[in-house]
Amino acid sequence: SQTIHQWPATLVQPVGSPLSLECTVEGTSNPNLYWYRQAAGRGLQLLFYSVGIGQISSEVPQNLSASRPQDRQFILSSKKLLLSDSGFYLCAWSGQGDTIYFGEGSWLTVV
Amino acid sequence: DAKTTQPTSMDCAEGRAANLPCNHSTISGNEYVYWYRQIHSQGPQYIIHGLKNNETNEMASLIITEDRKSSTLILPHATLRDTAVYYCIVGGQAGTALIFGKGTTLSVSS
Numbered sequence: 001s002q003t004i005h006q007w008p009a010t011l012v013q014p015v016g017s018p019l020s021l022e023c024t025v026e027g028t029s030n031p032n033l034y035w036y037r038q039a040a041g042r043g044l045q046l047l048f049y050s051v052g053i054g055q056i057s058s059e060v061p062q063n064l065s066a067s068r069p070q071d072r073q074f075i076l077s078s079k080k081l082l083l084s085d086s087g088f089y090l091c092a093w094s095g096q097g098d099t100i101y102f103g104e105g106s107w108l109t110v111v
Numbered sequence: 112d113a114k115t116t117q118p119t120s121m122d123c124a125e126g127r128a129a130n131l132p133c134n135h136s137t138i139s140g141n142e143y144v145y146w147y148r149q150i151h152s153q154g155p156q157y158i159i160h161g162l163k164n165n166e167t168n169e170m171a172s173l174i175i176t177e178d179r180k181s182s183t184l185i186l187p188h189a190t191l192r193d194t195a196v197y198y199c200i201v202g203g204q205a206g207t208a209l210i211f212g213k214g215t216t217l218s219v220s221s
């Protein structure tokens with residue numbers, strides 16, 4: 001069966017520090033991969049999605065970037081975090097022509 | 112922007128059916144209706160999806176109107192663990208990026 005792993009689960013980072021959140025999917029090949037963010041008390045915002053290695057679509061211009069160095073690996077990064085980057089970050093995947101499934105999320109607090 | 116309209120909140124008694132409505136009047140012919148739910152501090156959980164026909168699985172039933180402009184998610188026997196935010200989403204062919212709205216907060220009480 002397919003599983004999705006996302007880490008770290010929680011982190012507290014100072015303003016101006018870099019960020020790296022990693023997500024991997026097991027049990028499938030060539031998945032579509034997604035990064036969403038949920039700010040406190042708000043809905044889910046799509047940040048990036050990828051249909052293949054090196055193919056990244058950005059939905060919202062901001063202080064973040066995404067990369068897909070391997071087929072089942074998706075990384076969310078920032079060079080310098082802002083206070084407004086705090087939130088709940090979710091990685092998700094889907095097969096070709098299939099439903100989207102979410103990981104358990106990463107809580108980021110920028111202080 | 113989300114293409115759906117849902118009530119902000121609903122209440123349901125434990126053991127009763129919970130009927131969650133969703134309006135999607137601008138849905139196009141090849142777009143699916145998806146339902147997810149999110150319990151606080153967890154990733155959204157897929158519930159069910161459909162295109163035209165009503166669907167049922169072990170979690171819920173999805174009733175889509177004939178004109179496809181609205182749908183209803185039915186939890187046949189709500190339990191306290193069904194308390195969550197329920198999202199109704201319309202999207203293209205399964206697998207394309209889904210845009211979430213604010214959802215309906217369902218509170219199930221004993």
